[in-house]
Every structure is written in structure tokens, then in C-alpha cells.
Amino acid sequence: MPQLPDLNDLCVFEDEHLLFINKPAGISSLEDRNRPGISVLAAVRKHLPDAQLCHRLDKETSGILAVAKHNEAYRQMAMLFEARKIAKHYHAVVAGQLTAEHMEIKLPLTIGGNGLARVDKREGKQAVTCITTLKNFLHYTLLLCEPVTGRLHQIRAHLAAIHFPIVADEAYGGKIPMLSELKKKFKTGKTETEGGMIKRVALHAYALEFACFDKNYSVAAPYPKDFDVLLKLLEKYDL
Numbered sequence: 001m002p003q004l005p006d007l008n009d010l011c012v013f014e015d016e017h018l019l020f021i022n023k024p025a026g027i028s029s030l031e032d033r034n035r036p037g038i039s040v041l042a043a044v045r046k047h048l049p050d051a052q053l054c055h056r057l058d059k060e061t062s063g064i065l066a067v068a069k070h071n072e073a074y075r076q077m078a079m080l081f082e083a084r085k086i087a088k089h090y091h092a093v094v095a096g097q098l099t100a101e102h103m104e105i106k107l108p109l110t111i112g113g114n115g116l117a118r119v120d121k122r123e124g125k126q127a128v129t130c131i132t133t134l135k136n137f138l139h140y141t142l143l144l145c146e147p148v149t150g151r152l153h154q155i156r157a158h159l160a161a162i163h164f165p166i167v168a169d170e171a172y173g174g175k176i177p178m179l180s181e182l183k184k185k186f187k188t189g190k191t192e193t194e195g196g197m198i199k200r201v202a203l204h205a206y207a208l209e210f211a212c213f214d215k216n217y218s219v220a221a222p223y224p225k226d227f228d229v230l231l232k233l234l235e236k237y238d239l
Contacts, residue, residue: 007043012064013219017212018077019044019051019067022221025200029056029065040065055081058153060169063090063205064221076212081150087209090145090155091134091223093202093230094164095174098133098141105129105158109151116171117157127151129158137238140167140177142231145203155203167230169201177202177230182237198230 013020021040023029028039030053044051044067054066054077068074080086108124109117118124128148135142141164145155156172159165165174176196180186186194204227207220223231 017073020219021065023065025062028059060201061203062224064208089207091204091206092143092145092166094141096164097136098164100131100133103131107161117153119161127154137234167202168198197233198226
């Protein structure tokens with residue numbers, strides 16, 4: 001049975017107004033119909049019954065989530081998100097070598113009947129993502145992705161649309177990255193089958209930056225183990 005995450009393990013920063021959570025991949029931001037009671041909000045409300053999430057992350061995505069501790073904090077954050085005054089920084093590992101410096105992807109998105117985002121230049125809603133290369137490997141690239149708009153699956157759909165899908169994002173054409181494709185003389189045990197270097201969407205919400213309550217907030221969420229291991233393997237075997 002899935003376990004409710006411990007708030008002490010998730011918190012990266014808090015003050016009297018806001019709590020910042022490093023959400024694990026595989027845990028929903030809000031209530032999940034398939035896993036009742038297992039969500040970031042449920043974990044927070046065990047300690048702060050009045051808490052409200054200021055935004056959401058895809059279930060598959062790890063990283064920073066802002067939580068309002070009182071109604072005024074929620075109201076202020078809602079206005080900032082609406083006015084696009086909160087800078088959102090995501091890190092993604094994509095297949096292929098991509099060199100970009102503040103490159104804007106402007107492709108309107110809509111949601112198909114399968115629940116996935118797709119580019120639709122006639123019916124889609126405006127969607128803008130800015131991308132910058134953080135590091136090139138031989139076969140992969142670590143990107144900084146800064147969504148200007150906040151459409152469902154926006155970063156994932158935009159990167160797939162320019163033919164650089166996020167690794168392990170099979171819903172959008174990404175493939176599980178295998179160490180055997182990079183490491184010479186790679187072997188598994190006789191009874192073992194090779195697992196991927198990462199087995200979930202390689203997308204991490206790294207940081208949020210904004211001004212609120214006469215403060216400048218800049219809060220980052222450390223990489224989770226699986227994302228960190230992926231990058232260490234690429235550093236070792238894909239340079």
C-alpha cells in the first residue's frame with residue numbers, strides 16, 4: 001500500500017506565510033481518485049488543516065510546490081500566478097543534443113480525448129516555454145525550462161513537439177534511457193533484466209522566484225535521488 005509522505009522529509013523552507021515542499025515523483029499534488037488520502041495536500045493538512053496549494057505539478061514530476069498557510073497568502077499567490085509574476089524554473093533531461101539560449105517555444109496547446117496535451121494551431125490556447133541549455137552530453141541534454149504560461153503538460157508537450165522529448169516520458173514519445181547504450185562491456189546478472197537509468201519522466205521543478213509580503217523569495221528543491229543518479233551516470237558515461 002502507498003504511504004503518505006512525511007512532511008518533515010518534504011519541507012525545504014517555510015515562514016509564517018508559505019511552506020515550500022519538494023514533491024516526490026509518483027505522488028499527486030491534490031487528491032488522487034486511484035490513491036485516496038495519498039497526496040501532498042493530505043500530508044500537509046495533517047499538520048496545517050487550513051493549508052492550500054498555490055499551484056500543482058504533474059504526478060510524474062518532482063520538485064518545488066508552494067503551499068499557503070493562511071487565506072491571505074493564498075490570495076496573494078493566486079494574484080501573482082495570474083499576473084505571471086512568479087518565475088518557475090524546471091530542469092529536464094531530453095534525448096539528443098540541443099543548444100538553446102533563451103529559446104522561446106510558442107505553440108498553442110489543447111487537451112485531447114486521451115488526456116494528453118497536443119499542439120493545435122486552430123483551437124489551442126496560447127502556450128509559451130523558454131528553454132536554455134544547462135549541459136550537453138553526447139546523446140542527451142540537460143535543459144532549463146521556464147514556462148511563461150501554465151498549460152497542462154506544457155513543458156512535456158512543447159519539448160516533444162520540437163523533437164526533443166523528455167527521457168522516460170513515454171506518453172510524449174520519450175524513451176527509457178539505458179546504461180547499456182552508453183557503457184562499454186555492460187553486463188547484467190544471468191537472472192536480471194536491465195532497468196532504465198531513470199524510470200519516470202525526467203522533469204524536476206527546481207525553483208520558484210517571486211516577491212510577496214515585502215520579501216523576495218527564491219527557493220530551490222534539491223534533485224531527488226533518481227534524477228541525481230541519472231545525471232551522474234551521464235557525466236560518467238556520456239561525455
